[in-house]
Amino acid sequence: MTIDEVIAKYQFSYEDERVIIKTDFEKVSIYIGDNKEKYDTKGEQLIRFLNPELLEIYPVGSTDDVIHPTFFLPTHIFKDFLDSLLSQEIIVELKKYYPEYASDFQKVSIENNNEIIQNKDKSGFATSLYGTENATFDQQISAAKQILELNSMIDYKVAIGNIEGEVCLLEKGKRNKTSIPKSKHYNLWKFCEELSREGFDSIASGFKFIDCQ
């Protein structure tokens, strides 16, 4: 789905070449300009690095394992989620993502954020994924393995998959006109459940754990 089709389908506002999309947690302003080709609702062979601290709660060890949707929460919400577990609290808006042992934790609420997230800050409010250009699957996995060899990344795991349907907006890192195999960073913003009728489980279900050890 093109960005124009997304705007039409979800009736997002589009002014001064900026679209304001509605996610589950806030509104995000994205400058589109002349870069409409950077945006899509689908993506193939994308990598998500699985956070080791969350892997302790929701372990993944074989390709048949279901990847828990919490792994796909946007960066800022993921941080709030881990912080709340550390302080033994449950953020009520994220209730469905908590493990069973947290059911007795004290309940708190996310401060209602009515501010529109500006284009320059948008990446901090997205889920990060990595794709490639001009690279084979083996090259992609080999590069991911190299990252996992760095000490700070050693406990991370890798899930790879496709994004399908019309539930999110994917923004692809700028296109370069070379034939060199390259990694591409993607920002993903899932449209709010009210509009997309889907939760983060619909994103997670397209991904499989890949053993890079």
Next chain:
Amino acid sequence: MNNLMLNNNFFEVLTKKFNFIRKIEVLLSVDFPILFSFNSDGKYFLGYVLEFKRFNPKLEIYFVETTIDKLILLLGSKITLDEILQSENPSCINLEKELDVSNKNIQNKLPKNDFYLTPLIPNSIDIEKTKNLLVASEERYIKFIYNNIEKRKLDIIQNSLDSKSIKSSNKLIDSDLESIELQSVTSLESIKNKEHLEEIDKNIFEKVEKKLMFKNL
């Protein structure tokens, strides 16, 4: 762009050791920044994250003094990360204190000696764009030195013209100025000659100026 800004722990560690931190550039970031450069007190440093945990906060960063030239080579996949981290004055800090870098535990956390920062490595930073920014900044610096050399050269010529002993002194000074001109012109062609330009700026001019002063006595 700069996701170091999102994490206070990074600043807590940086400000333990460094003053006047500016020009922070993240060079490798996957879920959190792993490699970044910055300027402190006029010198460039590279920070490499050895450990980072959000849940029970843990952060350990290895620092080395570096140069823009080396960072450009790293971003161009011309030298390994290990090569740039091998420096005479490394340091390592965690959230509590400065650590002993010779400790085997720290050394074991450094990258393998075949890790290149290639465009294929998953990275939320566009290393080609970052490299181009550093190259542009370096070129500005070189032009600044070059212009400075040109200006000082004109001053010297003016001084020597004013000199009473101009006839006898000119030959020697001319040959020095000629060498400056030749060297500075070729230096503009490549950033590799930056050190050479700096040397002209600092040392050779001093030599010419002293000679001129002597002749003018």
